[in-house]
Amino acid sequence: DQQVKQNSPSLSVQEGRISILNCDYTNSMFDYFLWYKKYPAEGPTFLISISSIKDKNEDGRFTVFLNKSAKHLSLHIVPSQPGDSAVYFCAASVRNRDDKIIFGKGTRLHILP
Amino acid sequence: DSGVTQTPKHLITATGQRVTLRCSPRSGDLSVYWYQQSLDQGLQFLIQYYNGEERAKGNILERFSAQQFPDLHSELNLSSLELGDSALYFCASSPQGAGGPTDTQYFGPGTRLTVL
DSSP: OOOEEEOOEEEEEEHHHHHHHEEEEEOOOOEEEEEEEEEEEEEEEEEEEEEEEOEEEEEEEEEEEETTTEEEEEEEESSSOGOOEEEEEEEEEEETTTEEEEOOOEEEEEEEO | OOOOEOOOOOEOOOOTOOEEEEOOOEEETTTTEEEEETTTTTTEEEEEETTTEEEESSSOOEEEEEOOOTTTTTEEOOSSSSGOEEEEEEEEEEOOSSSSSOOEEOOOOEEEEEEE
């Protein structure tokens, strides 16, 4: 049972445009959501997170939006840069219970020149 | 560089064998997590240790076991290996991991296990 779903295995976006990566979840107990970025031959690196008490969190070019009623979150990258080409993992957890993080399968983002 | 180290980087072995993967967390981090990433799969949480004690368990097979030592490094033991165990195994660490405030996990570069 995939509790965190990233339905787009890959996405191609022109450099300078906005990249939007989507994620859906099924477990209404999740109260903390994260995005990780992964380059080949490296481990995932934390990018940005959002608590369920918020609906938006921004950090430079990266913004995460959370729609709790739809159990949906999205990561916006604007403007997209060549270095953003990577696999992006959406993840979720139930805080204050344990730190088990449930990851999606990832979306491979290609930034086109 | 996340500060989390994993050895070895690559491991090739045969079915039925047993291997040990090692992880050194970031200095000062008390929690260690193990994840498995198989082909076309996301990161599957296996197990978490906090300051030497098992804290959370995920989809870890009975053939797999882990421990965290007094110096906080951790080992993941995989036995009776099967072809389907071929995967990337990641270790992550975090400062607390005790179920409280936001606690970012920092990942190591992974160990690629190939079972032939």
